[in-house]
Amino acid sequence: MPRVYxxxxxxxxxTGEPAPADAERLLARASEDLDDALIRAVYLVDDAGMPTDPAVVVALxxxxxxxxxxxxxxxxxxxGAAGRWDSVSIGPVSLSGRKDGPQATGDLDLAPRAYRALTRAGLLPGVIW
Structure with missing residues (x-):
């Protein structure tokens, strides 16, 4: 089961706004993004893989x-499609105007505020010495 933070x-x-109707899906995808960003981070977790340190819980x-x-x-x-194409249609498929942005090679488009929250908690840059 995926971890959602x-x-x-x-x-x-x-946000100070009502959560969108698909908030659970968005939060699950954003949690996956964080898991990718924290691939080398070291912190204590419980049996479900959730962080146990209150500061890490808040940061995530x-x-x-x-x-x-x-x-x-x-x-x-x-x-991630919004960052890649000017226009996308589904039926019958139409993509146009590729934009610069994270590539499918693994670059992660991490929000600046998310990066700062993880850095303040000591979770990034995630280098193991």
């Missing part, structure tokens, strides 16, 4: 909320 209620408190919650806020502001639905 924030709730729709926490997202609403973070804030970073996930910041990531969703960032994606919503960019017009991204959590798929």
């Amino acid at each position: 924030a709730t729709p209620t926490q997202l609403a408190a973070w 919650r804030d970073a996930v909320c910041a990531q969703v806020e960032y994606q919503l502001a960019a017009g991204d639905d959590g798929t």
Whole structure:
């Protein structure tokens, strides 16, 4: 089961706006983004893989909320497609005007506020010595 680091209620408190109808999906995708960003981070977790240190719990919650806020502001639905194409249609498929942005090679478009929350908690840059 995927780890999700924030709730729709926490997202609403973070943004000061009601959580979007698909908040749970957006939070799950943003949590996956954080997991990718923290691939080399070391912190204590419970049996479900959730952090146990209260400071890390808060940092991950804030970073996930910041990531969703960032994606919503960019017009991204959590798929990453908004950062790649000027226009996308589904039927019959039409893509146009490729934009610069994170590439499919693994570059992660992490929200600046999410990055700062993770850095303040000592989770980034995630280098193991």
